Amino acid sequence: MIELKNVTKKFESKKKGHAILALKNVNLTVNQGEIFGVIGYSGAGKSTLVRCVNFLEKPSSGEVIVNGQTLGKLTNDQLRQARQNIGMIFQGFNLLKTANVYDNIAIPLKLTGIPASEIKARVEKYLNIVGLSDKKYVFPNQLSGGQKQRVAIARALSHEPDILLSDEATSALDPETTDSILNLLLKINREFGITILLITHEMHVIQKICDRVAVMENGEIIEQGNVIDVYSDPQTTTTERFVSSIFPSDIPNEIIEELAQRGPIIQLTFVGESADQPALSMLAKKFDIHSNILSGNIVQLKDRPFGKLTAHIQGTKAETDKALHYLIEQGVKVSEVKVNG
Incomplete structure (x- = not known):
């Protein structure tokens, strides 16, 4: 479903001849229908990794293969088509402030050439799925953070993608709202079979909904496996720190x-x-x-x-x-x- 092969991403620094290595030979496979989490501290390279999956960031080297297509070999038109099968939600929601909830979902569909009758059906369907049918004509500034994220999820789902990418989608939310969004993502995964790749710095997110997890540090994946295996037998100091965050045992x-x-x-x-x-x-x-x-x-x-x-x-x-x-x-x-x- 998603495969990264030796993916490296360099960002050129303002200092001549100096490059920042955001990703270093990353290898990762996400299976169809699973929820895969990538966790790491700030600066680990998580956001760069997830943005490489849909080529919002093009890798400096290596291959990104999604649904059997090597994205680096696609034409611009083919890449645009491939991206329609990859939904994405962000920490900041990215909603249009001057458009109501309905139009925030409908406008991107119009831009991809979806017929008006189909747009109406999709908007209503996915607003119902995220529990916001009664907020159709409300503007974003009238919504809570959790409601805004639900609109963003409905917008991503309205393109009926095979894959959903989540870039720290719950980081700006309180714990109770975070749990409600995670439950929604779990429901979407189970009912629609959508593959979810999410990045986070919160171990709670991983433990609640993920099947497998990769731990990142300094642009590299330092450990990965089934969540239960990583929790029960962490192999690196960084992973141990994450696990210890939910099992505090500071005995003097x-x-x-x-x-x-x-x-x-x-x-x-x-x-x-x-x-x-x-x-x-x-x-x-x-x-x-x-x-x-x-x-x-x-x-x-x-x-x-x-x-x-x-x-x-x-x-x-x-x-x-x-x-x-x-x-x-x-x-x-x-x-x-x-x-x-």
Whole structure:
């Protein structure tokens, strides 16, 4: 559906002979019908990447293949046609302030030559899908941020694309509105089978609706995979920081040092069914140990629960070893917490 092969993007600097590498040999595949998230901190290259997918930014080298077409080989007319199958929504909504909601959706359709009768049907259909049928003749300045984004989504869907690109579409919204927009994107993906590629700096966005994720840093993809795999076993420091943002466990070193003298401090990672099991209480019944929960949280990763728990285990080495082995047998990932620094 979407494939980036060794994509590099250079921006020429004002300093002669100096170029800024926004993307460095990026390789990425987004499968048909999935929701793929790209996450990274500011300056990681996320926006440049997503703009290369529809050639709003043309790569300096490499290939972008969408629906089997290599965009760099298309004529201008062919590229315009290909872009009609790629919808895009932005953080800033990009609505026409002097046009009402209906016209904000209808005008772009007119420009692509859609008949007037078809335009009316599409506008009404997609306004109904985003829940704004009653706002047809309202102007953007009369809408909330979430409503403006819904109009932008309806406008993108009205071209009936195969792919929807989201460039930080929820970053300007409050948490409750963000969740409503994410639920809408999930509904669109499930009901219409539209492939969604989104970029964000918010781990909450990834965990709520994405099937797979790529982590970007300094113009490169440093890690990618199924969301559940990346969450449960991050391979890079940057990914660990993102995951830690939803599982805060800042236990002071002094406490770790003191408790570690009486038994191991362990971090337990639960995925799927294991997240619903009373693991620590079972340990106390099966083995001669005592446990104390220091921190923990369970979140929902799209359709699967995922949790992390930090606990202190006390008992003889033989008993604690047997207890930890039991946890592993139950599908719980176990790692020991060490003193930071």
